Amino acid sequence: MHIYSTHRAGRGAAMALLLGWSMTGALGAQAIHYPESPRGNVVDDYAGRTVPDHYRWLEALDSDSTKAWVAAQNRVTFAYLEALPERARIRERLTRLWDYPKVSTPSREAGAIFFRKNSGLQKQSVLYRQQTWSAEPAAILDPNVLSPDGSLAVGGWAVSPDGRRLAYTTAQGGSDLQDIRIRDLTTGRDLEEAVRRVKFSALSWTRDSKGFYFARFKGSEDAANLQDANAFHQIWYHPLGGTDRLVFDRPENPNDGVGAGVSDDGRWLFTYSWSGTSNNRLWIADLGHPGAPRLNAPFRAIVPDEDAVNNPLGVVGDSIYLYTNWQAPRGRVVAVPLGDTTRSHWREVVPETADVINEVLLVGSRLVIVYLADVQSRLRLFDLHGAPTGEVPLPEPGTAAGLSGRNQDREFCFGFTSYLRPTTIYRYELGSGRLTTFHPATTPFDATVYETRAGFYESRDGTRVPIFITVRKGLRHDGSHPALLYGYGGFDVNLQPYYSPAVAAWLELGGVYAVANLRGGGEYGEAWHHAGMREHKQNVFDDFIAAAEFLIREGYTASSRLTVQGGSNGGLLVGAAMTQRPDLFRVALPAVGVMDMLRYQKFTGGKFWAEEYGSSDDSAAVGYLLAYSPLHNLKPGTCYPATLVTTADHDDRVVPSHSFKFAATLQADQACARPTLIRVETEGSHGYRPTDRVIVEIADEFAFALANLELASP
Numbered sequence: 001m002h003i004y005s006t007h008r009a010g011r012g013a014a015m016a017l018l019l020g021w022s023m024t025g026a027l028g029a030q031a032i033h034y035p036e037s038p039r040g041n042v043v044d045d046y047a048g049r050t051v052p053d054h055y056r057w058l059e060a061l062d063s064d065s066t067k068a069w070v071a072a073q074n075r076v077t078f079a080y081l082e083a084l085p086e087r088a089r090i091r092e093r094l095t096r097l098w099d100y101p102k103v104s105t106p107s108r109e110a111g112a113i114f115f116r117k118n119s120g121l122q123k124q125s126v127l128y129r130q131q132t133w134s135a136e137p138a139a140i141l142d143p144n145v146l147s148p149d150g151s152l153a154v155g156g157w158a159v160s161p162d163g164r165r166l167a168y169t170t171a172q173g174g175s176d177l178q179d180i181r182i183r184d185l186t187t188g189r190d191l192e193e194a195v196r197r198v199k200f201s202a203l204s205w206t207r208d209s210k211g212f213y214f215a216r217f218k219g220s221e222d223a224a225n226l227q228d229a230n231a232f233h234q235i236w237y238h239p240l241g242g243t244d245r246l247v248f249d250r251p252e253n254p255n256d257g258v259g260a261g262v263s264d265d266g267r268w269l270f271t272y273s274w275s276g277t278s279n280n281r282l283w284i285a286d287l288g289h290p291g292a293p294r295l296n297a298p299f300r301a302i303v304p305d306e307d308a309v310n311n312p313l314g315v316v317g318d319s320i321y322l323y324t325n326w327q328a329p330r331g332r333v334v335a336v337p338l339g340d341t342t343r344s345h346w347r348e349v350v351p352e353t354a355d356v357i358n359e360v361l362l363v364g365s366r367l368v369i370v371y372l373a374d375v376q377s378r379l380r381l382f383d384l385h386g387a388p389t390g391e392v393p394l395p396e397p398g399t400a401a402g403l404s405g406r407n408q409d410r411e412f413c414f415g416f417t418s419y420l421r422p423t424t425i426y427r428y429e430l431g432s433g434r435l436t437t438f439h440p441a442t443t444p445f446d447a448t449v450y451e452t453r454a455g456f457y458e459s460r461d462g463t464r465v466p467i468f469i470t471v472r473k474g475l476r477h478d479g480s481h482p483a484l485l486y487g488y489g490g491f492d493v494n495l496q497p498y499y500s501p502a503v504a505a506w507l508e509l510g511g512v513y514a515v516a517n518l519r520g521g522g523e524y525g526e527a528w529h530h531a532g533m534r535e536h537k538q539n540v541f542d543d544f545i546a547a548a549e550f551l552i553r554e555g556y557t558a559s560s561r562l563t564v565q566g567g568s569n570g571g572l573l574v575g576a577a578m579t580q581r582p583d584l585f586r587v588a589l590p591a592v593g594v595m596d597m598l599r600y601q602k603f604t605g606g607k608f609w610a611e612e613y614g615s616s617d618d619s620a621a622v623g624y625l626l627a628y629s630p631l632h633n634l635k636p637g638t639c640y641p642a643t644l645v646t647t648a649d650h651d652d653r654v655v656p657s658h659s660f661k662f663a664a665t666l667q668a669d670q671a672c673a674r675p676t677l678i679r680v681e682t683e684g685s686h687g688y689r690p691t692d693r694v695i696v697e698i699a700d701e702f703a704f705a706l707a708n709l710e711l712a713s714p
Contacts, residue, residue: 039054051598103438113133124691176604177220182194196221198215218249257274284320314362326343328352364410369381370400375523377398379391396418420447443499445508459543569594579640588641592646592654596631636668639672
């Protein structure tokens with residue numbers, strides 16, 4: 001029988017066949033000689049608190065000593081991973097599960113349909129154009145030709161309204177620092193002109209197709225360092241064949257970010273600014289006739305105060321339709337008179353409800369709204385007066401996301417997915433209510449033998465927290481199963497049901513997959529978000545710890561069989577949880593985590609996160625940051641979970657020194673034989689890996705986890 005058969009009864013037999021061993025993670029007990037990590041004597045003073053920073057030297061990412069340390073750590077880590085006999089087999093099965101077509105939500109420009117598609121195992125998705133919904137697609141930008149090894153990532157793209165030009169971004173290793181290139185879609189060749197070193201930038205063409213708006217930090221066109229703190233974000237306009245011109249900035253607020261977008265009809269330019277990661281101010285400029293836009297049009301404030309999220313949906317008559325959570329923490333839609341900043345004059349169109357508004361689109365005189373009801377999507381339609389006009393049926397409980405359509409269209413598209421259903425793109429026709437699929441997805445994974453259970457558990461303070469648990473049908477609640485608990489808990493981010501070949505592989509390995517919807521996310525609106533911010537951040541860790549205890553109490557797993565995983569803010573989550581409750585988890589997989597809560601704001605865009613976390617620049621925040629900062633709560637003589645820290649050398653979102661310093665400290669403090677390793681991806685960034693490297697990294701994580709879990713013989 002094939003060892004990956006999804007029809008085999010019994011987790012124990014399948015695990016024994018797959019892994020070839022039966023008792024306490026013997027493979028995890030390899031003798032490891034860690035590279036030397038010299039301790040420095042740097043000590044900082046934070047509002048009268050002296051705090052040592054023994055590995056400050058690892059913040060110098062380009063120094064010879066740091067490069068040598070990374071190389072030595074990778075040699076140790078990969079030697080360990082290569083000794084795991086089932087690593088190659090897990091990788092092989094992951095590769096098969098990954099090998100199915102994946103399509104992005106399409107958008108329409110100049111009458112044609114544009115979308116990205118990966119045939120299965122291509123390193124990067126290819127951008128296609130097809131003239132009608134039934135026509136054959138033609139590739140117009142293949143990143144795999146630009147960069148056969150995947151080291152140069154293609155990021156955002158925007159087609160000119162006349163359909164003749166494509167602006168797109170590239171980044172070495174997937175860095176946030178990008179270059180904009182321009183392709184002639186008639187010849188298929190790139191123009192000689194390019195815009196260098198932009199960051200945190202959308203691309204938005206003027207309706208005459210003669211140029212586009214973009215954002216970059218002042219001075220970065222000449223030089224930019226990977227980890228330098230960013231300041232003076234600016235909006236520029238690039239005319240084809242001309243010289244860039246500054247359009248908008250906030251010189252009095254050097255730490256603000258800015259962005260801009262042209263309305264669907266081409267007449268209006270919306271401009272935003274933000275000092276953190278939640279709320280924004282909003283301005284509008286009247287560009288005049290779309291065929292001859294006024295590039296020097298003055299900006300008028302719509303929302304001058306940064307006290308809510310404000311996203312314009314479009315202009316109808318003399319009103320701007322706006323999504324806002326001002327005085328509505330779960331969101332609402334209002335109509336704002338042009339030129340009037342008095343919010344008492346706003347006309348409420350779709351009021352706040354018990355469910356959270358997660359996404360809104362204005363299309364064809366309809367408002368399309370995706371609501372979250374206990375973290376599951378409902379897709380509802382309203383007219384422009386706010387009257388309900390129906391609901392789009394969804395295949396099952398899951399996630400509808402990625403609404404795509406223009407104000408003048410008579411149709412829209414969206415993606416739907418669940419933990420057991422790959423993302424499928426749907427097209428909805430407003431006139432007929434017809435719902436059809438676009439390049440429907442098929443996958444080699446047999447989902448019929450698994451199920452997802454949506455439930456709740458109580459956190460430490462009695463808060464009711466949602467959790468999704470995906471398991472094989474008929475699973476015995478005897479605590480014998482390896483479990484993977486995933487979380488994030490921050491920045492208003494919702495963890496909704498989604499399909500991943502990695503999750504499919506974990507299920508086939510006999511595992512339980514659980515996702516906890518922690519406070520700090522946006523699953524229940526801003527109140528839920530704020531309950532996990534700043535001085536309330538400990539709630540997030542309490543929620544995660546309570547989720548682990550719930551899985552153990554309900555017999556899904558045992559602490560000796562439990563792995564925890566999270567990335568970025570979720571890497572911080574894993575780091576905090578494993579330092580607070582090292583006894584509760586056997587394996588920890590923190591990825592690209594924010595581990596040094598006292599210095600994060602000193603690098604790249606870290607200042608934007610101060611709204612979420614608080615900052616050590618504020619003496620009032622030092623106490624609660626120190627109380628949970630993963631780096632500062634590691635203690636010598638403690639037995640920590642087996643830990644595989646992962647990061648990337650081109651991560652300029654959460655610079656890799658966070659992971660470097662955490663791993664060096666963890667290796668020094670670990671008091672038992674469980675391995676504490678760091679895996680540093682080269683030519684990778686915060687969220688980018690070519691497909692083949694994604695597969696390899698996940699296989700390494702799974703092999704590491706299973707080798708260090710205590711799995712009983714069948």
